[in-house]
Amino acid sequence: MYVLNMAINVIISAILVIQSAFMLPLETLLFRFDTAASVFESGDDMYTVIWSTSLPGTGYVTYEYEGAQYTVMDEENAAIRSTDTVHSVRIPKAHLDNNTYVYHSQQVGVRRAYVAVKGRTVSSDPVAFRGYAGQEEIHALVISDIHENPDAAAKAVASFDAAPDLVIMNGDEVSYMTSVVKFKQVLSYAHRFSGGAIPVIYTRGNHENRGEYGSAAVDIFKTTTGGMYFTCSYGPISMICLDSGEDKADSDWTYSGLVDHEAYIARETEWMRSLTPDEEAEYRIAIAHIPHLKNRYGFNWIEILAEQKLDLFVGGHKHRVNFDFNKGTAPFYQMLDGGKTRDNGYIATMLTFGGAQIRVLCYDDQHNVKGEHIYTLPVDLSPAAPPEQPAG
Secondary structure (H helix, E strand, C coil): CHHHHHHHHHHHHHHHHHHHHHHHHHHHHHCCEEEEEEEEECCECEEEEEEEEEEEECCEEEEEECCEEEEEECEECCEECCCEEEEEEEEEHHHHCCEEEEEEEEEEEEECCCCEEEEEEEECCCEEECCCCCCCCEEEEEECCCCCCHHHHHHHHCCCCCCCCEEEECCCCCCCCCCHHHHHHHHHHHHHHHCCCCEEEECCCCHHHCCCHHHHHHHHCCCCCCCCCEEEEECCEEEEECCCCCCCCCCCHHHCCCCCHHHHHHHHHHHHHCCCCCCCCCEEEEECCCCCCCCECCECHHHHHHHCCCCEEEECCCCEEECCCCCCCCCCEEEEEEEECCCCCEEEEEEEEECCEEEEEEEECCCCEEEEEEEECCCCCCCCCCCCCCCC
């Protein structure tokens, strides 16, 4: 029986090879990068480099570190992934910070048990990546709620004089996640604002939970927790990056009874409770799309984040800027970062970390300042003293 199965397999494989050989030249010409790479924070001391190609194939990243050459494959359980057009490779931050990397993909037309037909390999130009390098001020660009409106977002971003050191994509970059095409839009925005040269933090918005590709996209990031929530740091900044779920109950008709955010958020909350404050950090921030922290599916995230000695929470979702959001409800500052506005404009935000301050500047797509604020550390939420009355 084994010999018979082997013979059948060889015959089928030979037929597929011959069939593929006639199509391969055309397919090879069509094989290209359709989304350039970005480097995403994926938890603790790791990055995930993500890009996509026009046809299925392999993906790998090459670089040199401390005199050694590295080739890191997009693999899963020892198998090199070759049936997808999205490719992700996990690399230690120490290897990539202030270093150069190249990403590659090879087309795979046919893959059988004992044979594979592979096409051309495409490679990027070397990308010079900038990690933390001891700079006195750190600039973090925050862009949430793009909702397929990247040109307006780009106009707002162009208003800032300072170049960002990292990009925070705080959810709802697209309006639904029904297919890999929508996910590739997110990737295109990440590269547009980072160039693949600085780290990107991506938090999932409620709209990116909507659609059958929403859960598949999570696996691509290869986070340390397995979900779209993790901790990371950039120099003196310690960050808790959260997945805030949806803005409606699981029972809402919108979801057709096909979501279970209650269980997912419960697991995330248990993970949050396991964290300990980063005592070495100069700044402690949390990032999540939906800013309503007091009740996330029945869990009070304000209490948990307070235990982490948080300085600032950055939320989106509301499509507006607010520097005193829900003031008085938490022992840390809370703000909303802007995003697409009701008139289809856009507001982008830059956070500048330096000294004992987090400075905030917001521009719209018409290059107008839409808000300026300074958060002083340590956190002081006491009411401002009333102005002195003139004598007499």
